[in-house]
Amino acid sequence: xxxxxxxxxxxxxxxxxxxxxxxxxxxxxxxxxxxxxxxxxxxxxxxxxxxxxxxxxxxxxxxxxxxxxxxxxxxxxxxxxxxxxxxxxxxxxxxxxxxxxxxxxxxxxxxxxxxxxxxxxxxxxxxxxxxxxxxxxxxxxxxxxxxxxxxxxxxxxxxxxxxxxxxxxxxxxxxxxxxxxxxxxxxxxxxxxxxxxxxxxxxxxxxxxxxxxxxxxxxxxxxxxxxxxxxxxxxxxxxxxxxxxxxxxxxxxxxxxxxxxxxxxxxxxxxxxxxxxxxxxxxxxxxxxxxxxxxxxxxxxxxxxxxxxxxxxxxxxxxxxxxxxxxxxxxxxxxxxxxxxxxxxxxxxxxxxxxxxxxxxxxxxxxxxxxxxxxxxxxxxxxxxxxxxxxxxxxxxxxxxxxxxxxxxxxxxxxxxxxxxxxxxxxxxxxxxxxxxxxxxxxxxxxxxxxxxxxxxxxxxxxxxxxxxxxxxxxxxxxxxxxxxxxxxxxxxxxxxxxxxxxxxxxxxxxxxxxx
Numbered sequence: 001x002x003x004x005x006x007x008x009x010x011x012x013x014x015x016x017x018x019x020x021x022x023x024x025x026x027x028x029x030x031x032x033x034x035x036x037x038x039x040x041x042x043x044x045x046x047x048x049x050x051x052x053x054x055x056x057x058x059x060x061x062x063x064x065x066x067x068x069x070x071x072x073x074x075x076x077x078x079x080x081x082x083x084x085x086x087x088x089x090x091x092x093x094x095x096x097x098x099x100x101x102x103x104x105x106x107x108x109x110x111x112x113x114x115x116x117x118x119x120x121x122x123x124x125x126x127x128x129x130x131x132x133x134x135x136x137x138x139x140x141x142x143x144x145x146x147x148x149x150x151x152x153x154x155x156x157x158x159x160x161x162x163x164x165x166x167x168x169x170x171x172x173x174x175x176x177x178x179x180x181x182x183x184x185x186x187x188x189x190x191x192x193x194x195x196x197x198x199x200x201x202x203x204x205x206x207x208x209x210x211x212x213x214x215x216x217x218x219x220x221x222x223x224x225x226x227x228x229x230x231x232x233x234x235x236x237x238x239x240x241x242x243x244x245x246x247x248x249x250x251x252x253x254x255x256x257x258x259x260x261x262x263x264x265x266x267x268x269x270x271x272x273x274x275x276x277x278x279x280x281x282x283x284x285x286x287x288x289x290x291x292x293x294x295x296x297x298x299x300x301x302x303x304x305x306x307x308x309x310x311x312x313x314x315x316x317x318x319x320x321x322x323x324x325x326x327x328x329x330x331x332x333x334x335x336x337x338x339x340x341x342x343x344x345x346x347x348x349x350x351x352x353x354x355x356x357x358x359x360x361x362x363x364x365x366x367x368x369x370x371x372x373x374x375x376x377x378x379x380x381x382x383x384x385x386x387x388x389x390x391x392x393x394x395x396x397x398x399x400x401x402x403x404x405x406x407x408x409x410x411x412x413x414x415x416x417x418x419x420x421x422x423x424x425x426x427x428x429x430x431x432x433x434x435x436x437x438x439x440x441x442x443x444x445x446x447x448x449x450x451x452x453x454x455x456x457x458x459x460x461x462x463x464x465x466x467x468x469x470x471x472x473x474x475x476x477x478x479x480x481x482x483x484x485x486x487x488x489x490x491x492x493x494x495x496x497x498x499x500x501x502x503x504x505x506x507x508x509x510x511x512x513x514x515x516x
Contacts, residue, residue, distance in 0.1 A: 065243065066185035070193055072238040074200035076136065076178040079232055080116065080143070080171040082204015082342070084109045085317040086228075087163075089212045089335050092325065093221040098156040102322075103446030109318050111160055114439035115168025116175065120431030121288055123176045124424050132177040133242045139177075140235030143170025147229030151222040163225070167232075174235045176431070179411055180424050181242050190415060191365070195353030195408035199346055202404070206342025213335040288432070289418070289425040297480055298417040302366070303430050305473040306410075309373060311437040312465030313406075315445045315458060316380055316399065317341075320392070323455040327387035337396050344400030345407070352408045366413050370474035372405035377467025383459040 087109040095105050126135045146167030153159045179197070186193035211231075215224035292299045317338070324334035355361070361368065379398040385391050411427075418426040445458040 062186055062188045066182075066193070069182055069185050069242050070197060072241040073178040073182045073197045074203065076174050076235055076238045077197060077200025078204035078207070079235055080139075080175040080204075081201040082208055083171065083228075083232070084113045084116070084314070085205055085338060086208040086212045087112070088318050088321040088338070089209060089216055089331070090221045090224065091318075091322050092331075093216070094156070094159070097221070098159075100156045101446070102449045103443050104156055106318060106442040106446035108156070108159055108163055110439055110442040111164030112168040112171070113314060113442075114435040115165050116171040116435075117431035117438055118435030119169045119172035120176060120428035120435075122169075123173050124428045126173065127177050127180065127424060131244060132181040133239055133244065135177045136174050136239030136242060137236040139170045139173030139175070140233055140237075140239060141170070142173060143167045143235065144229045144231075144233035146170055147225050147232055149229075151225040151229070170232070170235075172431075174239065176424070176427060178238070178242065180427070183411075183415060183420060183423055184245060187420075189357065191361070191412050192353050192357040194412045194415070195349060195356055198404075198407035198411075199349040199353075201407055202342050202345025202349055202400075204342065206339050206346055209335045209338035209342070213332055217332075288429045289422055290429065292418055292422060292426050293429060296418065298477070299414075299426060301473065301476040301480065302413065302417060303433055305370075305469050305476070306430060307433040307437055308472070309466055309469035310434045311441045312380075312462035313376070314438065315441050315462050316383075318442050319445060319449075319455055319458050320396075323383065323458075324387060324389075324392060326455060329387070329389060333389060337392055340393060341396040341400045341403075344397055345404045348401060348404045349408055352404055356408060356412070365409050365416055366477050367474060368405060369409040369413050370470045370477070372402045372409070373470030373473065374467050375470075376402035376406060377463045377465070377470060380459040380463035380466070384456050387456075 091105060094100065094108065095102070098105075123135060123139075126138070130138075143166075146162050146165075146169075149166065150159055150163040153162055179194075182193055182197055183190060212224060212228070215227055219227065289299070293303060294300070320337055321331075321334045324337060325331055356365065356368070376399060379395065379402060382391065382395040382398060414426060414430065415423055445461070448457055448461065449455055
């Protein structure tokens with residue numbers, strides 16, 4: 001549910017035309033449904049990747065080559081978002097190799113996941129300078145080189161840099177532009193496209209544990225990291241598919257709502273320090289949606305809830321395999337649990353994609369999302385029953401069902417509450433906020449395991465964190481929507497003349513739509 005996609009309360013002077021478009025869309029007008037501003041998806045450059053245009057709109061094909069982009073996005077998400085969970089297979093080997101504790105070893109997937117999200121602003125800058133296609137390919141190179149370098153490390157600290165920072169940034173540079181350009185290719189079918197692209201995470205969870213376990217048994221962790229680095233280079237191929245929507249623009253042409261370049265006379269009068277400061281502030285405003293966080297209450301609530309949720313959402317994926325092997329389960333069967341989780345996601349996400357694109361769910365995406373978070377948090381309590389294979393299979397099935405809904409709707413909800421042209425910067429700020437809790441979550445869980453020598457306390461803590469974030473989102477959006485409806489009704493009453501027939505209802509002041 002959205003408040004004209006985050007337009008109300010913004011001080012951006014270029015929003016009047018966007019407001020009329022959002023109002024038309026909310027009232028079922030289809031003549032503008034295929035258009036979406038693409039100003040943040042690539043600046044004209046020598047790379048030939050200018051998705052952006054100047055002061056106009058890009059017609060979203062909602063099909064055609066967009067289906068190829070969707071397939072490429074699925075594969076990119078499989079190799080980026082699905083990969084950190086695969087590190088749990090090598091958890092014990094890394095502990096033994098470097099004589100590290102649980103908290104020290106857990107920093108590897110923690111830094112990797114945190115860099116994946118914290119690199120959002122840098123990724124946004126690269127997308128603005130190079131375009132989506134080269135940025136995705138650059139991410140593929142970085143992630144591949146990072147994993148190859150990890151196979152030659154001699155300490156856990158070196159692994160933090162190679163597998164954590166370098167590979168994590170590579171994942172970020174591949175993942176975020178892929179999601180962004182997909183949003184420009186699909187408008188009318190955006191909920192379906194986002195839900196289908198989220199199956200990439202499930203595909204990675206399903207295949208990478210099998211591949212990692214096989215490589216681990218054949219080549220050890222060092223050989224596995226070397227081969228997995230080669231696999232990650234395939235993101236470059238996927239990036240090559242993501243061709244821009246617009247022909248090349250002349251260099252130096254201003255993009256919509258970009259800060260104008262100061263004249264030469266003005267630049268001479270100002271000091272270099274002041275000019276640099278202004279450039280820094282303009283870049284932060286452009287690539288970090290602080291104005292949305294301050295003025296768009298729906299985005300602010302969503303960002304806070306997601307940030308807190310990430311403190312415990314991915315931790316069970318890191319500790320599931322160590323939890324199972326610590327209770328005597330064979331490593332191959334423990335790795336099979338992650339594959340079952342991926343299979344559940346692959347099976348249920350396509351039907352969810354079709355279902356969430358139905359008219360009944362328009363404006364209700366955030367409530368389905370919050371309910372799935374609540375269910376996901378409560379499912380972690382199943383691990384407290386025991387650590388047998390059947391119990392953990394039941395756990396991953398319940399966790400996978402709720403995870404499918406969360407993954408299918410996360411980007412859809414974000415696109416619902418902000419304008420599409422502000423989506424990259426909104427995603428960038430959200431990613432930075434997420435990175436903080438993603439960074440500290442697994443190490444805190446490792447400290448808990450080191451102090452208690454029991455893994456199930458980790459799942460209890462994760463249950464409390466994720467379930468409470470779901471409740472927070474649900475209650476907050478209920479309150480905001482109730483307040484908006486009340487304001488809308490008051491606006492209608494005050495706008496009606498006294499002599500007018502009260503049965504004639506005016507259009508609501510605050511229109512809700514899940515489309516930009």
